[in-house]
Amino acid sequence: MMSHDLDTTTHGDPALAGWEIASVVTSCLIAEWTIFTFAGGSQVVGAIPVTLAIAFMIFSHRARGETLKDIGFRLDNFFRAARVLALPTIVAVGLIILVSWLRRNHQFAFAPLRLRFLWVPLWALFQQYALQGFINRRAQIALGAGVKSVVLVALIFSLMHLPNPLLTVLTLVGGLIWAWAYQKETNLFALALSHTIVSGVLALSLAQDLVYNLRVGFKYFG
Numbered sequence: 001m002m003s004h005d006l007d008t009t010t011h012g013d014p015a016l017a018g019w020e021i022a023s024v025v026t027s028c029l030i031a032e033w034t035i036f037t038f039a040g041g042s043q044v045v046g047a048i049p050v051t052l053a054i055a056f057m058i059f060s061h062r063a064r065g066e067t068l069k070d071i072g073f074r075l076d077n078f079f080r081a082a083r084v085l086a087l088p089t090i091v092a093v094g095l096i097i098l099v100s101w102l103r104r105n106h107q108f109a110f111a112p113l114r115l116r117f118l119w120v121p122l123w124a125l126f127q128q129y130a131l132q133g134f135i136n137r138r139a140q141i142a143l144g145a146g147v148k149s150v151v152l153v154a155l156i157f158s159l160m161h162l163p164n165p166l167l168t169v170l171t172l173v174g175g176l177i178w179a180w181a182y183q184k185e186t187n188l189f190a191l192a193l194s195h196t197i198v199s200g201v202l203a204l205s206l207a208q209d210l211v212y213n214l215r216v217g218f219k220y221f222g
Contacts, residue, residue, distance in 0.1 A: 017141035072188035081190035124195035
């Protein structure tokens with residue numbers, strides 16, 4: 001059963017919703033594949049398309065009358081959403097640790113913690129906002145709630161992690177689970193928590209030859 005908070009997303013122009021999705025995805029791909037690579041690593045230049053995408057999303061929310069609660073910035077259903085995500089998150093963490101243990105000849109060790117990991121929860125929240133709070137909601141307008149929109153969201157999330165083969169596969173699976181969970185319980189904080197846990201364990205436990213320092217876009221090749 002889908003969350004009642006998503007009922008409003010089933011109304012609107014499907015074509016317009018599709019263009020909204022394409023606009024945001026294109027801006028992110030431009031930043032990932034061109035600007036961050038060919039602008040000499042300039043964070044300021046690279047932030048331009050991302051900032052434009054964020055501004056566009058905010059404008060779209062306001063135009064559609066979507067509140068922060070509608071989008072998923074809420075606490076009232078946090079524990080319901082966490083229960084939906086608990087088993088998939090535990091299974092994902094268990095599988096990652098098992099693969100790491102097997103690849104290390106039945107030994108296990110975490111990589112050292114780095115200061116940049118402190119930003120993972122915020123980065124996870126932002127990704128889930130863009131992916132679920134915007135793209136998932138627009139996908140439901142275009143395709144309806146359920147399998148079609150969930151698959152579209154997952155494919156987009158996977159696309160953003162090309163050409164890293166492992167991350168592409170993992171984000172496809174994670175995208176399916178998180179998109180499905182969002183449509184059941186609209187809560188971005190629970191999604192961000194699940195995302196943070198899985199990303200953290202992945203980065204700390206798997207060898208770099210598998211995850212290649214989590215690089216995507218042209219940075220994967222250099």
